[in-house]
Amino acid sequence: MYPLAFGFINSETEDNWTWFMTQLRKAIREPKPLAVCTDACKGLEKSVRNVFNGAEQRECFFHLMQNFIKRFHGFGKMYPAARTYRTEVFKEHMTTIFKDAPEVWNWLRDYHNLKWMRCSFNPAIKCDYITNNVAEVFNNWIKDIKDLPVVDLADKLREMIMVLWRRRRRIGERLQGRILPAVKLQLKAATRGLGHLKVVPAGDWSTEVWDNSTGHARHRVELHRHTCTCCEWQHTSKPCQHALAFITTQRNVDVCDFVDECYSVEKFKAAYCRLIEPMTDKSQWSEVEVPFCLKAPLGKRNVGRQRKNRIKGCLEAGGNSGELSRGKAAAAKNDGKKMVRGPVTCPNHGLKGHRKTSYKCPLNGTRKRLRKPRKNTTKNWPHEASTPERSAREEILQNSPGIVTRSRLAFLLGEGTSSQSHMSTLLEIRTSVPTALSKKLTPKRKLQID
Template sequence: MYPLAYGFIASETTDNWTWFMEQLKKAIGDPPLLAVCSDACKGLENAVKNVFPNAEQRECFYHLVKNFQKRFRGFGQIYPAARAYREDIFYDNITKMVSESAEAVKWLQTNHKLLWYRCAFNPEIKCDYITSNIAESFNNWIRDYKDLPVADLADKIREMIMVLWNKRRNIAYRLPEGRILPAIMHQLKANTRGLGHLKIVPCSNWSAEVWDHSSRVERHIVKLHQRTCTCLEWQHTGKPCQHVLAYVTHQRGVDLEQFVHDYYSVNRFRAAYGREIEPMTDKTQWPQVDLPFLVGAPLAKLPVGRRRKLRRKGWMEGGHKKKVSKDGKCTNEGEGEKGCDNDTALTNGKGKKMIRGPMTCKKCGEKGHRQASAKCPLNGTAKKRKRRQPRKNVTKAASAEPSTPRRPTREEILRDSPGRVTRSKLAMLLGEGTSSQTDTTSPVKMPTTTAPKKMTPKRKLHIE
């Protein structure tokens, strides 16, 4: 992507496009080899025709197919017809379309008069693009900054292009001068693989016949000294086709770079990014200029809502899928002026499909709930019930004391004891003795008749 010119207009009209093309002509002049590829916009088509009458006007094949498939179905011959470099292949596919429906071919000739097929392109212009996808790449490049004001947006785009050019300028001066770009050579070397279906019949050191046995037997003539091949791909792109690659790799000691057009050279790459984009200060340091007229606000009426960032997808692509998070909020950006809400969301947080619109109750006819929902006033459950509290396990308090007395604790025994308490006495007081020794119904008293039990030491077991 090589950013060349950009402008800010309110709407795509013939006057605005004419103004833009006039400014572009002041910047690049009127080169003899110029091709302009546009979409199906009539204003842009007329502007290019008026400002650049000698330019080759091309039409984006993608926009053409979208308009074509709205009216006609089942014409797969239009794709190989647009991509073919040879006129005989183009007319063979068009003849098949005429045999199926002459109305479809007549519609193409009436509504799409610009060049949309490769065989009609000028081979001197080393560009075989049939779509304008490169413009969508620039649109996606500046997508995050489209909400800025016009002055800030222009300054941000200038900064991005300045950084891009400086980066590629540094790359250009690291590459060897007089050679072909390494990316092009890497692409050509990758294309040399898988050429076993081609048979070489040499005629001389610079010309040969190449037999293609892939689908049907085809024979092409390759002339290296003239840089021509009868498949015409080499003439249009400037890069050797598969027939040339098969013949060049068949020989020994032949450099592949000499068969690549100078368009892909390092010298051209340096010249493209040799000019520097001047840095600028912020708006506070700009010079004050007294204009003889008053600059007012634009007369165009801005639409309601936020501005669109993503391009409008056609009906063939299915449009943008709206993403909904777990909390039910739309997380997709650039969905247009209205955005999305929970009722029209297509997917939830787990990626499952949801109902497209608000549901309708079959009983009351209101939207927002189902027939068995508690919100319906006709099924008797419209009011929200209070949450049922769990029952508490309430037991009645016993009026009498428990039948078994509570065993006193160690602290109570020591507190109520009149004298010294030995281990045997403490055991008897805690109830560890016999039932005859303790009285469970009488209060605790110190016994006086029981003798203390002798403690015999434990015997140690000696093992040899």
Template sequence: MYPVAYGFIASETTVNWTWFMEQLKKAIGDPPLLAICSDACKGLENAVKNVFPNAEQRECFYHLARNFKKRFRGFIQIYPAARAYREEIFYDNLAKMLSESSEAVQWLQANHKLLWYRCGFNPDIKCDYITSNIAESFNNWIRSHKDLPVADLADKIREMIMVLWHKRKIIAYRLPEGMILPAIMVQLRANTRGLGHLKIVKCSNWSAEVWDHSSGVSVRHIVKLEQRTCTCQEWQHTGKPCQHVLAYVTRQRGIDLEQFVHDYYLVNRFRAAYGREIEPMTDKTQWPKVDLPFLVGAPLAKLPPGRLRKLRIKGWMEGGHKKKGSKDGKFTNEMEGEKGCDNDTAPTNAKGKKMIRGPMTCKRCGEKGHRQASSKCPLNGTAKKRKRRQPRKNVTIQPAEPSTPRRPTREEILRDSPGRVTRSMLATLLGEGTSSQVDTNSPVRMPTAAAPKKMTPKRKLHIG
């Protein structure tokens, strides 16, 4: 992150953005190789066209994809199309989108006319960023000081930038002059690993064919070290050797990898970027008094009610911030609350103000009207299942037919016997004896278990 200029405006309008771009032009001039990446703000887009007509206007792909997902679903080809360095890959993915829906491609061409794909970038600029997240990093950097007054906020940002420049200036003069930045070399050495899927076919000492078999289909690229070109176009756009160049260079002896990196990553450029000095300033009591020919009044714009926000408003894809003290640990979306409850019938709090609450949604089943721990959820195991009441039928109960007595088995006799069973007793019960001994007409009486005797503890004899 390299801060160049910052300003304070009331709202993002075309007039305010034009004023900011004019001040920026006074600071940096009008360089021939300049790329400005912005979001979908129309006022900023028009201001860049008016003040920097020769600059390359780029659009943040993150904001484009967020707007695209609101209208169309399932087009994953837009991501490889934006990241592709070659035009052939970009048009192939665009053709797949066109075959699925021509409306999506027409919407992109009509509403997003700026450059959001890498193959359309100027390779001489040596910057392949497709997002504008650097602005969000700066916003997060000054988040804890955004509630200060304007004069104090401007002075605090100046102090933070001054400290940042001083630290990086110390780092710059500790690095060896004329060398590539160590962070870039560490990154390139890490990229030299895992290149076994590339096959090198040498043509000369400075050019070769590189076959790529990683995707299942053999793709061939031409690498020319003298011209610093590769047909994958990544080396031309970034200024750092791609994987095809690294595979060719690392398999040769006596070749230094630093000579194939662009001068943009030299330590000398890093020193020149932080060579200037940000002048220190005194406090307000020592500032010179100036008699202005006009009266400085209060700003005309009205401030919104409530405390100013420190955190930026996140989009619908990112989710809200967590709030301390809330039951669910999340913010309640006001738009969802308006859908779930009418303003006229909304409940009121202790102060008499209307509270807008939306219908609660279960995290397990996804249904509305109950929470995750409620007994109404059918997935948490506590739901009360109501049995459907069966209608009573007029059924007459018939008396059971008398059945013949069944003889007990040997196991049943042994199990129900209260004590020792003799052979004669067992033969009598099972009917195995003679006819004179056993009467078949008399009912069989099973022995009953005797009641257990109550055991009394023995008393000890105490001899006095």
């Protein structure tokens, strides 16, 4: 991310974008070649076309797909079509889409007629990005200071960029060699996993490379021209996998010699050689007489706290199931629907119904914790006052050495039938046993309800 300019506007209108692009042209002139990648804002596209007439206008593919999925569904060929470097492969993918839905061609021609595919990019511009996520990186970098007033916000941005450039200058002082170390690591990682490529040498600087993973495709690599028929080397100025497969077969050949000068350490140092001048605080600024009274703009502001983070779409990682705000997404999630969760799975042996720290896991080695006996074991009958029947029940429960069931308790109170006479004999035999020889029962075991 290399910041060039920033401005403050109240809303994204065509007039404000024209003013910003005009000021940007005063700062950077109009270098050639130049490419400007914008989102789906029509006012921004018109401003770039009017101010930078000779620039290549690109459109962010992510914003295009956000509008595409609202009208068409089930087209997985759009992403490979946008990422390919070859025009033949692009036409093959788009032909499949146009056969399924002919109206896609008219929609792209009317609403998204800018360059969003890599095969149409100018190879002289060594940038193959199909999205403008770099702008989102800058937005995330300054999201904590957006609430500051305009003057303090501008001063804080200047300070952050000043520190950033100072840090990059110190990094450049420690760099050695011709190519940046980050590019070397990328090329070293790309040299792994080239077993699907077969090199058929034709000369010292040119060869054929057979790709056995994609229908036995063949590509021609010319090292002295830094070209490959896959067109990736021309767009990125870094050797593609076909060129790396050929370079690694050569002796005494350095991969860095085939990397463009834009990735050199010298260019890196030249980009951050300028010094952003430090400034004093507002109390030491010189007073300037303004011929008119400048007041704050009357911008429209919505009710509630302003949102800082961008709402992620359904196709992004960590996004919601739709382009809803946080409040609407939470309301839609809990709109009369209950959350149903499946049984938990133990990671030790894969059985369901318990976790790895549970006593149910046979591989854990823990036991179920025993509860302590209750202090007050006499359970009062609910919603019942002190009556002679209740006193008789408590007396039987306290004086009986054995287990008293509900049916036996009803018989002793005179509520049972003659069929329970054998229980009386059993109770008399138990009561004839001395208390010292009988098993000591806890108060909890005196009452058993069956």
